[in-house]
Amino acid sequence: MNVQPRLLISIIFPLVFFILSLLVYVGYSEYKSNQNAAIEQATSNVRIAREYLAHHFVSAESHLYLLEQLWEEKNSIQGVMEAAQTIVSAKSQYLEVGLLANGNYYGTDGFYKVAAFEEIAKRPWYKPAFSGQIYITPIYLSGSTGRWAVALVSVLEPLQRQEVRIILEINVASLYESLSLLKTLDNGYVYAVERRTGNIVMHPDLSRVGKSSSSVSRDLLARIDSGESTGTIASYVYNDEEKFSVYDARSLHGWVVLSGAAKSEIIMHTFGISAVTLSLLVFILIIGLSIYIIQRVHIYGRQLSEVESIHELNTALRQMVEGVIGCQSIHLYMRNVYSGDFESAQCKHCLSEKEFIGNLATQLGRFAKLPAKQPDMVSAFIAPGKKCIRIPLTKNKQLIGLLYIASPRLELPLLINMLRTYAQSALGHVMLALRIQQTDAMTGLRSKYYLQAQIEKHIKASAPYYVAMVDIDDFKVINDTHGHLFGDKVIIAVADCLRRESDRHTVVARYGGEEFAILVPAEDIVGVKMVLEYIRESISSMQLEFSGKSCVVQVSIGVAKGGDDMEQSIARADKALYQAKENGKNQVVIYCLNSMLQTA
Numbered sequence: 001m002n003v004q005p006r007l008l009i010s011i012i013f014p015l016v017f018f019i020l021s022l023l024v025y026v027g028y029s030e031y032k033s034n035q036n037a038a039i040e041q042a043t044s045n046v047r048i049a050r051e052y053l054a055h056h057f058v059s060a061e062s063h064l065y066l067l068e069q070l071w072e073e074k075n076s077i078q079g080v081m082e083a084a085q086t087i088v089s090a091k092s093q094y095l096e097v098g099l100l101a102n103g104n105y106y107g108t109d110g111f112y113k114v115a116a117f118e119e120i121a122k123r124p125w126y127k128p129a130f131s132g133q134i135y136i137t138p139i140y141l142s143g144s145t146g147r148w149a150v151a152l153v154s155v156l157e158p159l160q161r162q163e164v165r166i167i168l169e170i171n172v173a174s175l176y177e178s179l180s181l182l183k184t185l186d187n188g189y190v191y192a193v194e195r196r197t198g199n200i201v202m203h204p205d206l207s208r209v210g211k212s213s214s215s216v217s218r219d220l221l222a223r224i225d226s227g228e229s230t231g232t233i234a235s236y237v238y239n240d241e242e243k244f245s246v247y248d249a250r251s252l253h254g255w256v257v258l259s260g261a262a263k264s265e266i267i268m269h270t271f272g273i274s275a276v277t278l279s280l281l282v283f284i285l286i287i288g289l290s291i292y293i294i295q296r297v298h299i300y301g302r303q304l305s306e307v308e309s310i311h312e313l314n315t316a317l318r319q320m321v322e323g324v325i326g327c328q329s330i331h332l333y334m335r336n337v338y339s340g341d342f343e344s345a346q347c348k349h350c351l352s353e354k355e356f357i358g359n360l361a362t363q364l365g366r367f368a369k370l371p372a373k374q375p376d377m378v379s380a381f382i383a384p385g386k387k388c389i390r391i392p393l394t395k396n397k398q399l400i401g402l403l404y405i406a407s408p409r410l411e412l413p414l415l416i417n418m419l420r421t422y423a424q425s426a427l428g429h430v431m432l433a434l435r436i437q438q439t440d441a442m443t444g445l446r447s448k449y450y451l452q453a454q455i456e457k458h459i460k461a462s463a464p465y466y467v468a469m470v471d472i473d474d475f476k477v478i479n480d481t482h483g484h485l486f487g488d489k490v491i492i493a494v495a496d497c498l499r500r501e502s503d504r505h506t507v508v509a510r511y512g513g514e515e516f517a518i519l520v521p522a523e524d525i526v527g528v529k530m531v532l533e534y535i536r537e538s539i540s541s542m543q544l545e546f547s548g549k550s551c552v553v554q555v556s557i558g559v560a561k562g563g564d565d566m567e568q569s570i571a572r573a574d575k576a577l578y579q580a581k582e583n584g585k586n587q588v589v590i591y592c593l594n595s596m597l598q599t600a
């Protein structure tokens with residue numbers, strides 16, 4: 001199946017636009033679904049983290065309860081501390097267990113301190129509280145271990161009017177270890193913030209712990225306090241990256257657990273899947289179509305380079321132009337190598353060299369787009385009111401033709417330049433073939449075929465003309481006397497004389513052997529007769545000398561007024577020539593219907 005390149009090109013742009021729109025739509029849908037998936041993943045991570053933390057808090061509370069029971073049974077400091085030591089040793093998340101009793105602070109690993117109340121009140125785990133209360137402290141940097149910690153504190157009945165409290169200090173970093181494995185997309189993480197202060201309690205970057213969170217704003221904390229305990233923070237900026245987070249602030253000792261990811265990750269995921277696949281498909285499609293189009297242009301180009309006549313060139317050019325860029329019509333003007341005029345290959349329109357230089361020469365560079373309102377003198381004639389493309393065709397930097405494409409559908413410079421390359425090479429080829437066909441190799445005069453074509457042109461244009469046949473007298477004798485080489489030189493000398501004595505509108509051709517034909521554009525015989533007599537006299541006055549041999553040449557000429565029938569017109573001139581020979585040669589005879597008229 002052969003699809004015309006212009007059809008493919010005309011569908012490429014809408015197709016690319018359609019696919020790009022589809023890409024945007026698919027990309028947007030994919031982004032939305034990836035965003036929902038990321039939110040779901042973050043929600044699930046937050047739920048897992050909450051369950052994990054709740055489990056640990058319950059476990060810590062049960063350890064506290066155990067120690068409380070021990071204390072309440074015996075009020076034995078040693079008993080409680082021994083049990084506390086066992087618990088701390090077994091649980092890596094616990095930094096220390098402390099007992100405030102008898103005005104002293106007893107800590108695991110043998111830490112003991114006489115506790116003046118003022119000093120106790122400064123400890124991060126201390127706050128005024130009623131007996132029977134259990135509370136969790138804000139995050140603090142543990143003085144004894146230098147680690148970030150929170151303490152779960154149980155306030156017991158005072159003993160001998162002195163406060164009794166059991167303090168379970170939890171290592172936050174150790175608690176976070178397992179949670180750090182929970183990922184949202186590739187790099188999102190779980191973290192926790194204190195509701196009361198807005199400070200971070202758990203974060204993969206330890207330097208962030210104890211500092212205020214960028215995601216949990218005062219505004220959000222207020223909303224949480226008013227009951228909005230779960231939800232999504234749609235957008236916030238952290239480390240110059242736009243992020244989102246899912247939060248849950250339900251009953252976890254005042255902690256808000258969060259998980260989120262950078263939005264760029266969602267975009268990367270989106271591009272990673274659909275967009276890249278689709279872009280690749282579009283890319284492959286465009287490359288494939290481009291290769292096909294270029295191949296088709298080359299096929300047209302090959303057909304063009306095989307043409308041998310101007311008619312074939314016209315047909316092949318039209319097919320190529322219609323197939324490649326599409327158009328209403330094309331017009332080819334080719335330079336006449338003899339006159340320099342630009343003649344239309346389609347019609348009789350001709351731009352003389354003078355007109356051409358005056359109007360177009362200075363504007364001819366690369367191809368030009370001529371809008372309907374700014375035509376040049378040719379486009380105004382061949383396609384009035386239509387836009388055109390004018391393509392100059394050159395050979396050896398010389399202008400040999402002009403191609404006009406009226407109302408082109410595509411104006412892509414790449415295609416027009418390909419077209420131009422093939423067109424100028426084909427035109428150059430055809431012009432060379434024409435030149436060979438139209439020129440007589442020995443004398444350099446026009447050939448018989450060119451003369452006949454020119455007569456046809458005059459007949460078509462209803463332009464008046466005369467045809468004269470010129471024959472060298474007694475040429476056989478010259479040949480026989482001086483040899484054929486000498487005879488050839490005589491033919492060339494006569495041809496030179498004919499050329500010299502004719503003006504640029506007269507066509508002089510070698511008709512065959514020692515016979516010549518002349519086409520004279522003229523209204524009446526008077527001027528023609530004068531010219532022919534002048535030619536005859538010029539030839540007979542030549543003294544020809546070659547290689548020491550010399551001779552005088554004379555010619556007989558028959559002339560007839562041209563009619564609508566080319567062959568008949570030539571036959572009449574021939575008849576007059578025959579009469580000139582009959583009358584004794586070296587004379588001009590004019591053909592008349594009933595009798596021949598001898599001149600001079």
Ligand SMILES: Nc1nc2c(ncn2[C@@H]2O[C@H](COP(=O)(O)OP(=O)(O)OP(=O)(O)O)[C@@H](O)[C@H]2O)c(=O)[nH]1
Binds near residue numbers: 479
């Ligand atoms: N040297 C040479 N001779 C040619 C050429 N073409 C034809 N001839 C010769 O020209 C001669 C023409 O002879 P004819 O047709 O008898 O005519 P003619 O001798 O000129 O006699 P008239 O025409 O009656 O004056 C022939 O002998 C041809 O061989 C050519 O290209 N070169």
